[in-house]
Amino acid sequence: MITKQLSVFVENKKGRLSAILNCLAENGIDLSALSLADTSEFGVLRLIVNDPEKAKALLNDIGVIVKITDVLAVVLDDKPGGAAKIIEALSQNDISVEYMYAFDTKITGKAIMVAKTDNVKAADDLLIAKGLADVLPPDGFKG
């Protein structure tokens, strides 16, 4: 399935990351997944949250730059080879993965992989067609 991800610019300064996370926590935004890509100069924080629009507005208010991006969220069996199958299917169809990360769910044996691809819609259709896109259980993002 396709879901909304928040991408947040994090200046490489002490306290910036915690300021962002505190702002979301204080305003009742639920995080289901978090990944940070950083360099010595700055970072890009990627978040899956329960209310992306509200989270973006909250962060903009404290002077943080946020983009909402469509990403692919795929339910995986939490065992070896789960992710590889997906990547293989995508690459055989010339869809490149720009980045990915995975997180556990509270459903035993299932993990969720988040992937940013060059054509999210095509990628999603492909996985559905191949029967690789497991239907998410309700509340499946709750980690």
Place this chain on the structure above:
Amino acid sequence: MSYLNKDIETMPREQLKELQLERLQKQIAHCYERVECFRNRMDEKGLKPEDIQSLEDLAKVPFSYKKDLRDYYPFGLFAEPLKNVVRFHASSGTTGKRIVVGYTREDLEVWAECAARMMVSLGITDEDIVQVSYGYGLFTGGFGVHSAAEKIGCAVIPMSSGNTKLQIQNMVDFGATVLCCTPSYAMHLGEEVNRAGLKDKLKLKYGIFGAEPWTESMRAEIEKSLGIKACDIYGLTEVIGPGVACECAEKAGMHIWEDHFLAEIIDPDTGEVLPEGSTGELVFTSLTKQAFPVIRYRTRDICRLEYTPCACGRTHLRMCKPQGRSDDMLIIRGVNVFPSQIEEVLLKTSGGDITPNYQIVVDRINNSDTFDVNVEMSEALFADEVRSIEQIEKRITGELRSTLGIGAKVHLVNPKSIERSEGKAKRVIDKRNLH
């Protein structure tokens, strides 16, 4: 095309030069008689006022400098007794040493006319409502444009600077059609107006901005955010104040009112007058100023003069936007760097979709200069991928190196994290000077 003083503004150049020579000779004789410092410098060179027989002869006359205003503070350079002075303006300057200038009633009249010529050229009439958001007081900004607008018969809102909320409320309530302030304050007002969602309520048509350097990208941003035509006004307290030179509606350089101010371009190192079209230091002689005339005053502004006729029909030459001040110039690892060069690079590398809000930080660590440029991140620049942000950083770094000839460390910082003041933007922090 409307003019305030058509005969003068469109006078053929030959005739304008005759007028200049006549006024120059009179001014030099006047200063020689009244101003001791000038007389002594002329005498040292063995020059008498009668030796000035042509405009070219001006090149023999000694220069005057900002330092003179400090050395002869307060009234040592005045050419009229205080009885004839009706106004003072002063500035403290960055060094903390004060300078003061004086105006006779005629001087104030000339000053008002200079800035009023610009307003008329833009199409401003007595129907307009002019909000003056330059500071009033010893600073020349407020009073300068105020008198010009009154001269035309505009209704003036003398707001002075600061109190952004009230500024916007007055613009809306009084229906201001013209805004006069510093360009950085205009940017600030534009942001706040849009934040408050009040742009549609504004009746603004023109903006007259000066007293600090600004770029074409700032112009575009201000014009967009306030929905106006923004024009540049130039002036120095030492020469008269804002209005020495102004853009006409063509926005193709600022007309220097040559019937009142004689401009030269010199080599700042040798003092030699440079041929027409050269870039160098701008030097002014005030031809009609009475209380505080300047002769060959070194402005420290680096620019070029354009002598070709302007599409507006005015014959007075145009000065191109100063590239920088020889004062503002930073010397980093032995290389001359103007903040304006950095601004241009940022404009170029960001494709024009960024508010190029930046700050230069220079320091000396272990006897070598460090050079950092902080650039505010914007939504338009931000990409979801680390790689593309790194590419932006690299592009800016590369362009800076090729433009300046030295390397700078570029840091992308949070939006609005660089200090913005309501007056002038703080573009340079040179920690090397902090002892």
